[in-house]
Amino acid sequence: MSKISNLLEMIIILQYKELTTASELSEMLKVDKKTIYRYINSLNKANIPVHTRKGRYGGFYIDKSFYMKSADLNEEELKALLMASQTFTEKIGFIYEKDLKSAVHKIKSLHINKNMNLDRIDNTGGFSIDSIGNVENLEHKIYEINFSMSRGRSLNINYFSINKNDLTMRKVDPYDLIFKEGAWHIIGYCHMKDNVENFQLNRIKSLKVSNNIYMRPRTFSLKDYLDNHWGLFVGDKIKIVIRFDKEIASFIQHTKWHANQIIDELQGGSILFSLYVDDIKDVKQWILGFGKNAEVIEPKVLRENIKLEVEELYKKYYNF
Template identity: 65%
Template sequence: MSKISNLLEIMMIIQYKGLTTASELAQSLGVDKKTVYRYINSLSKANIPIYTKKGRYGGFYIDKNFYMKSANLSEKELDALLMASEVLTRQNGFVYERELKNAVYKIKSVSLNSNVDLKDMNDTGNFSIDSIGSMENLEDKISQINYSMSKGRSLNIDYFSVNKNNLTMRKVDPYDLIFKQGNWYVVGYCHMKDSVEIFKLDRIKNLKISSDVYMRPHTFSLKDYLDDHWGLFTGDKIRVTIKFSRNISQFIKSIKWNADQHVDELENGNIILSFYVDDVDEVKRWVMGFGKDAEILEPEKLRRNMKLELEELCKKY
């Protein structure tokens, strides 16, 4: 990531979190603490009012009267940008696809008067708008999450699942609040999935601080977690979901197939294995080795490719 992008992210993180340490910034940006101090020095030289609070509970903070001016785009103007980011792709010969998406995300993140969610083009080719997690209450969400982390209180959230296209109620123990690729995320333990998950703030419909107390594990490292799950932010990795029959479920569960795999057990003894990969070709060959005991659920493209290959095999036999 460029220095300019890192400087913008530092400004946003400090402005919204209120107080943050060099270690937290270093982990979030993936740089060392010396680099963070150089960035802070650069911002100070540019007359950005960033100050340092000394002591055990100190860190960097920004003058409350300072704010990043909104892009002040109309809904139609933002629609046009969002649509362009979906239409202009590498497949269409546009080599700056990722840079365009990042720019649009950052414009959206400071357009707090917008209700537009970054949703994909729908099946009819029309761009859809959904105010699942309106950016209007972004500051309120960040404030509540920061408070829950400072007091060690769990969160109850209604979270929009893109894969299932519905809202699910989750109980989350928030570990970190981070800003990546132009969007805000909370990283924390999800009680429903019994694992550490990443939740995008603009997919949170409702959020409430509970009275349940939690402690962040001392073994949890944000840097290590982000290293293993970087594809979730960059979009480089592909989510793969496979259903295995109960005949081989114990075997599948006993092996670590992927660094960020997740296993869901079904009532009939079958299991759902999900993980993220850079390329699906090896996955197809691996799944075929399990025969009828494995079924690819997503991505749809991989499922179709598997179907075509099986049809070719049927013709041969």
């Protein structure tokens, strides 16, 4: 990521988080701490009021009077940007696809307007992720999350799941609030999944600080989590979970298939293989290549697609 992009992300993080350490900024931006201090110096030279609080509970903060406003765009202009980001792709020769999408995400994250309904332009119908995220004011969400982390209180969130196309209630122990790829995320322990998960703020319809007390584990490392789950923060990825039988488990485990793959061993020798993709078409044929030794667990839509294809194959061979 360029220095300008990093500086913009730093301003956004400092604008919404009360206090942020050099270590936290280093982990979020994937640069060393010396670079963070150089960035802070550059912001001060540009008359952006970033200050340092020394001591055990110190860090960087920005004057409350400072506020970086978004461009005054209307709904049609924002929709045009969204459409452009999905039209101009590398497939048609546009080499700046990732930069354009990143810029649009950042504009959306700053353009907070509760009355604006920016439906995702993908013709899929159902819930609108953007309208879900705009139900509750972003500043209020961030305030509540910061409050819950400072007091060690769990959050109850009403969260939109892409895979299930539904809202679910989650109890979450927030470990970190980060800004990545133009969007805000909570990294925390999900009681329902019994695992550390990533929750995008624009998919949270509502949240409430509970009275349940939690402690962030000493063993948790934000840097390690980001290194192992980078795919989660690049756009709206779809989670794919496949169960591979023990007959081919060793082959799957000893091959690097995808940058963000996760493999969990199961009793009996089989494994669960998880990854995040932009489109289920990317992996459908790959899964079918393993025949009866692979079973899609989620998402449901991919499982149904493969089921239909198998049924069509059965008809061809059964009627032969």
